[in-house]
């Protein structure tokens with residue numbers, strides 16, 4: 525199926541791009557991150573000292589390191605061996621090579637419960653329900669899932685506010701990106717329904733803005749559907 529092939533190409537792009545991505549993140553080459561999305565995700569995570577945190581699609585590990593500095597015990601997982609190697613070299617948290625398919629298939633991979641699971645620009649596939657359900661199973665009863673993603677209003681571009689696969693070329697992120705990355709453009713309602721289809725419910729939606737007032741990203745916080753009953 526064409527969509528599966530796109531998802532495969534999407535996963536496969538991270539290893540050839542690992543060094544360039546690590547460089548882009550660590551030199552502050554991504555303008556939107558400098559303008560506020562880094563600060564926004566750290567603030568939304570609001571970790572408690574000693575809290576167990578899973579950083580899904582942790583990349584080279586900057587957020588895992590930041591949350592460790594804030595007092596959490598963080599496990600970062602990513603499917604790219606090159607990025608996990610870069611994360612381990614910088615330290616500051618535990619890291620493991622775990623493709624999302626392994627989180628779906630094996631409850632012992634990155635075993636819960638976690639008080640917080642965070643996905644920072646790391647949910648790029650068309651069908652999110654299998655992974656989100658797997659993350660829901662790893663949440664503590666009162667745990668939080670925090671997702672930051674590109675704001676669909678900003679990303680819509682010429683293709684418009686229409687769901688579908690798009691391609692990221694990493695233009696403007698610095699040199700060395702050899703593989704463009706397909707990613708799935710999702711409407712706001714589609715984010716909410718993906719959560720609902722996975723045993724989760726939206727608790728908060730924020731639109732972080734830069735100092736000049738421009739919207740930067742979409743930030744979603746979800747909890748287990750049953751947590752209202754439990755608490």
Ligand SMILES: C[S@@+](CC[C@H](N)C(=O)[O-])C[C@H]1O[C@@H](n2cnc3c(N)ncnc32)[C@H](O)[C@@H]1O
Pocket residue numbers: 534535538549580581582583584585586587601602603604607622623624625643644645646647648
């Ligand atoms: C845009 S990067 C974000 C990295 C990191 N969260 C950050 O804030 O810098 C997306 C990350 O998701 C990871 N990823 C994408 N699809 C994956 C999959 N199917 N399994 C595991 N990791 C995946 C990539 O390897 C990459 O590190």
